[in-house]
């Protein structure tokens with residue numbers, strides 16, 4: 001288990017550590033459970049990704065598919081926050097609001113106070129992981145087919 005193994009390292013040392021980990025993986029057939037807030041590192045290292053919000057898994061997907069077609073609104077908003085020159089001019093949705101207290105989490109879906117797709121059901125019921133086209137997602141908007149790209153939803157609301 002590797003918990004933030006490259007945080008606080010400069011980029012060149014970070015690359016050396018990641019390359020060493022990949023070499024060790026090839027040589028010894030290792031599996032890593034890799035925990036990171038750095039999505040560029042996750043993209044480089046992971047073959048299967050789980051996205052956590054407030055202690056709950058909200059999305060599980062194969063690596064490339066998650067970055068190309070995120071299902072859960074929180075995943076979409078996280079990816080919107082990554083600087084990317086290819087996305088210049090594209091509408092993005094900011095993750096707004098404060099992170100709730102995990103000791104006293106919000107009712108229903110824990111993401112509902114910050115979610116642009118939240119409705120009354122989201123405030124009362126807690127979604128569980130359900131199969132999607134690319135993996136699994138815990139979201140009523142995905143489940144009910146009323147998911148719109150959050151960027152589009154927010155841009156329309158402006």
Ligand code: SF4
Nearest residue numbers: 109112115122139140
């Ligand atoms: S269940 Fe509702 S509040 Fe939670 S992420 Fe999905 S749409 Fe947003």
